[in-house]
Amino acid sequence: MMSLLHSGHSTRPLFEVAIEQIRAAYSQETARQEGIHYWPDPLPTPSHLLPDPLILFHPGEFDRPATESVHQHPYLAVIPMTRREVLERRNRENIKPSMQIPLGLIDNPEHQKQETLLVDLHGAKDEQAGGPLLIVGAQQSGKATALQTMIFWLVSRFFPEQLHCAIIDPFSELNHLQALSHMYNRQYEHCWTTGSSDEQINRFAKLINTEIQQRRDAFPAQRWNTQTLSQLWTQGHTIPQLLIIISNFQTFSDRHSATIVLKRLTQSVIEARAMGVYLIVTTTETNTRYLPAEIMNKCSTRIGLRLNEQQRHELFGRIPFVPEPVPGRGLIQTPDRKLHHIQIALPLAGKDENVREHHLKTELIDDFHA
Structure with a gap:
C-alpha cells in the first residue's frame, strides 16, 4: 500500500x-x-501558487479585479453573496447591530461538516458567547489578513453612523483603511494611529474612554445587557458599534507608560461590551512579557496562526493536532473552550498581498464616491 x-x-x-x-x-x-x-473533505489544501483559497464574498460579474483572479484560481467564497448584493441589502433593510463576523471556514468533524467561521464579539445568544478576540501568530501568518477581512465585512454591512473603528497599527498594515469614514468618531476625530509615541497612545485612549462615558451619560438609568443595543436601535437611538483594534501589541512591551495605558484601556473596553464597544488584539508573542496576562485571560476567543510548540501550549494548553504551517491556517478556541481547525478568508482575491491591498483600496474608494 x-x-x-x-x-x-x-x-x-x-x-x-x-x-x-x-x-x-x-x-x-x-x-x-x-x-x-x-x-x-479536509480544509482546502493550498499550493505555492495559491496560499489561501478562500475569499469573503462571492465574486460578481462586475467585480473586475476579483473576477480576474478567480478565473485564474479556484477560490471559494465564504459568503454566498456578492459584495454588491450585501451593499444593496444594507441600503434597503432596517439593519440591526451585529458583531458576528464571517472570517473563514471551521472544521466540525463532530457533525461531519465544515461551517462558516463566525467570530462573535458581542454575544448574540448570551453574554458568555461573546467577548474580546485575541489573534496570535508570527509575521506573515495571516493576522493582518484576518483584520482586513473582518473590517471589510463590517464596513460593507454597516454605514459609518452605525459603525466606528478605532485602530492602533504600529506597522501600518492597515494603512490603506485609515481614510474610511468609519475611522472617524461622531466629533469627526480620526481614530487611527501607529502609537509611535506615548502622546499618541494617551490621545487614543482618551478618545475611547470619552466615547464610553458619553454612552453612560446619555442613558444614566439604563441597565445594559446583550439585548440593550439592539433595542435602542429599534427605538431610533442608533448608537454606533465601536470596534477597537490593537495590532501587534508586542511592540509596546518596552514602553512601560504605554503598556499601562493600554492595559487600562482594554479593561474599560471589555467592561463596555454591552454598550456596543468591542476589542480585538493581535500579537506575535504569547509570553506575558509581551502580552499582559490580564489581557490574555480576558480574551474568550483565541486564534493561533503558525505558532511554535511553546506558543501553542501557552495559548491553548495541550492539543492533539497541529495545523499546516501556511498563511491563514490555524486553530481557534471558542468561548466554550472547544478547539477547531480554521482557514482564514482573504478579503478579496489577488495573486499576492500587494495586489489584494490595491484591489481593497480601490473597492473602498469606489464606496466613498458612490
Missing part, C-alpha cells in the same frame, strides 16, 4: 492520495447504503 502511494504521487500529501484511492474502491453511494458517511 505504501509503495503504491509513493509511486507517481510524490508531490501530493499522503492523506489526499489515500482518500482518493479509498473513494475509488468504495463509492460514497455504496457507503451511504451501508449506513457509513464520509467525513467532509
Whole structure:
C-alpha cells in the first residue's frame, strides 16, 4: 500500500492520495447504503501558487479585479453573496447591530461538516458567547489578513453612523483603511494611529474612554445587557458599534507608560461590551512579557496562526493536532473552550498581498464616491 502511494504521487500529501484511492474502491453511494458517511473533505489544501483559497464574498460579474483572479484560481467564497448584493441589502433593510463576523471556514468533524467561521464579539445568544478576540501568530501568518477581512465585512454591512473603528497599527498594515469614514468618531476625530509615541497612545485612549462615558451619560438609568443595543436601535437611538483594534501589541512591551495605558484601556473596553464597544488584539508573542496576562485571560476567543510548540501550549494548553504551517491556517478556541481547525478568508482575491491591498483600496474608494 505504501509503495503504491509513493509511486507517481510524490508531490501530493499522503492523506489526499489515500482518500482518493479509498473513494475509488468504495463509492460514497455504496457507503451511504451501508449506513457509513464520509467525513467532509479536509480544509482546502493550498499550493505555492495559491496560499489561501478562500475569499469573503462571492465574486460578481462586475467585480473586475476579483473576477480576474478567480478565473485564474479556484477560490471559494465564504459568503454566498456578492459584495454588491450585501451593499444593496444594507441600503434597503432596517439593519440591526451585529458583531458576528464571517472570517473563514471551521472544521466540525463532530457533525461531519465544515461551517462558516463566525467570530462573535458581542454575544448574540448570551453574554458568555461573546467577548474580546485575541489573534496570535508570527509575521506573515495571516493576522493582518484576518483584520482586513473582518473590517471589510463590517464596513460593507454597516454605514459609518452605525459603525466606528478605532485602530492602533504600529506597522501600518492597515494603512490603506485609515481614510474610511468609519475611522472617524461622531466629533469627526480620526481614530487611527501607529502609537509611535506615548502622546499618541494617551490621545487614543482618551478618545475611547470619552466615547464610553458619553454612552453612560446619555442613558444614566439604563441597565445594559446583550439585548440593550439592539433595542435602542429599534427605538431610533442608533448608537454606533465601536470596534477597537490593537495590532501587534508586542511592540509596546518596552514602553512601560504605554503598556499601562493600554492595559487600562482594554479593561474599560471589555467592561463596555454591552454598550456596543468591542476589542480585538493581535500579537506575535504569547509570553506575558509581551502580552499582559490580564489581557490574555480576558480574551474568550483565541486564534493561533503558525505558532511554535511553546506558543501553542501557552495559548491553548495541550492539543492533539497541529495545523499546516501556511498563511491563514490555524486553530481557534471558542468561548466554550472547544478547539477547531480554521482557514482564514482573504478579503478579496489577488495573486499576492500587494495586489489584494490595491484591489481593497480601490473597492473602498469606489464606496466613498458612490
